[in-house]
Amino acid sequence: MKPIIRVASGQGFWGDLLTAPYDQISRGPVDYLVMDYLAEVTMSIMQKQRRKDPKLGYAKDFVPLMRRLLPLAVEKGVRIITNGGGVNPVGCRDAVLSVARELGIPGLKVGVVLGDDILPRLDELVSGGVRLDNMESGESIDVVRGRIVSANVYFGAWPIVEALRQGAHIVITGRTTDTGLTLAPMAYEFGWAENDWDKLAAGTVAGHILECGGQATGGNFSADWRSVPDLAHIGFPIAEAAPNAEIVITKHEGSGGLVSVETVKEQLLYEIGDPAMYITPDCIADFTTINLESVAPNRVKLFGVKGKQATESFKVSMSYTDGFTAVGTLTYAWPDALEKARAADMILRERLRDLGLNFEEVRTEFLGYDSCHGPLAADPGDLNEVVLRVGVRSPNSLAVERFGMELAPLILTGPPGVTGFAGGRPKPSEVISYWPALIPKSLVQPNVSVEVS
Template structure:
């Protein structure tokens, strides 16, 4: 009988519910629990936390998950692969080791995979000819260099493979790709070479099918969402992967949601850009030949993907401080709610002008009317509209300018049109972080693996 490896998608983002992962360990008969916690914004937040304290910089929900699942993982032999390490994987691993001791599981072996943080190398690399030019605009990094908060390369699965070969029960990574969390266990279990492009490409399609958790099991389903049972107890996806990289996608038994061609199809076209050239750190995958077939209740077989050599460059997600956001929200009631709302914005903008207000960008939305579509649709002007919620926001260079927005909006309470409410108390100013996407030749990025004994 051919070998099958069961990979469970435990988390899809920082803040995701930990209950589906715990339930999956208890009922899913999985071999690996793969947990993705990171996004571009997440890395900015974690880097900001690390600046405040060397004990922070990782997603602390991994501790909530393992508090509920680690004992069962140890009993069942389930290994955990996670990028919860974020900007500080060593601190994350230390906290997991502390939790393991607290739970009476001192034999747990934890590996830390590093190498994605390029901050110490940036200036040397630039001196050596790496431009780090913005992929979207072509701008030079020098324009934001002094404001950088982090520089994390999207690394592949080689460190995860090494950690598993070293006997790790839990692998804590920084900014590895979402796909690497799944390819690592498969390369280790099946002994695939790093250049086995066909299998890696097929397995990348499988990983992509489940990496976003509940999106593959009926969450966010556009077609027939009203027929999806038990969204409140949505089960997360499991991939039963064969040696050739093909798989059957299913979910935790006894949970809500659905796994069918519709749910898996919608996830397959999510964030892939060119399906014939899906770039990852480990392989360039080709999804154009994918076939999805029903293989039983809540079971979909996925075949037909392939792969080509990995790109010569790795994407780098840099973040930089980009000013502050000031904002205010207020509501006008019937009659003439929309007309009052427009006059309220005019009032605010004139007062801001008198106060010498400057901003890099401003935004006005009428929530429930144009908050999603902005200026792409005509703003309704219904005299019978019972209420309109208005939001005015601006991106400013400093706190002082951003703070003027609330200050100049407060007089609306008794100087503007009648029927206003909801301005409330002064909201905290939000510091804005922007993303600088760029590339680095992959030979400049090397992963390292350290073992930690709980």
């Protein structure tokens, strides 16, 4: 058994810093590179892409990235784990295998984790008595049944562990938890048992710290952002794990950014609910038992984490179509910038009423004044300029489209000193809403397979 393994975060979301994954494997020692690509909305986008072309439905960025990374990753023995397979992990695997063949890399083993996509099974499951009620609102699935676009179960670390046991150098999954990507290599290398709750919780906490990339290493750091050096070359986080589940959070020597107790604390508190009950498919981690200690510059030790037994359910993430929105902006300059923007908003609303257009919501915000802090915003005084931002939402795409045509006329038919309409008319975009539910673990089986280039 290795005395320590280094798990490096390469992406915090689909769209993150493109140089980060290569930096992670080229600028210092790492054993695993983990890349999280999936937000709630991402699966529905991928589902639509696959409907148009059955070969698509995964994070397309991953394939050119592999073209760049693979030679170095193979040379250094770095294994790569990603949930970028989206709704088509097999398509993603095939694309990666052909890249490997083009690059002349024989013997590369690429594993996939399947079985998370339950969209084709929804009718069978619902008629079999699985309720799939919204776990937040309690509403019945019947409310949205005909509008569902994607339905995926969140798997955890264990299917990835199985792929690693089968020798996979690259593991591509569909909907896997962000934390499972980081926990899996630790559980695999150190042989952690499926009921060793404390160790699984420690690896899960490390996964939570790594899952947003640079947000653990000085990015978006509110305590003292000026103190973070060289954000231009920010190093993404690395978890150095020991078999006893003591884990050091760090980054490569010479990279920018900062790893401190404070940067790690901010990330620990990001997007959590009850900290004593951080529920994943693998365990329940108790964030109130986490100990942090600064052991050297840019090295924070994480220890003493306690876990509890995993629940009997998987979370299901479903998405459904939910109407249309459009958002448009106009910029008003001094004098009376805010007063003029408010007047323009009133004129716009009156014209929309005259047209008999009905919206679920019309929302007005003033960028430069209140769009972030709403009624908490301080009196802005005599603003140099302000951006009027108006958004509408309706089940009727034609109403939303017509709203987009009413904004530009304000330039010639409203208050003076207005600009900033270069982008053209706002177009309707379809709303994809999110439906979280639970399903008994016994009804869903992950399916792991490995192919060789």
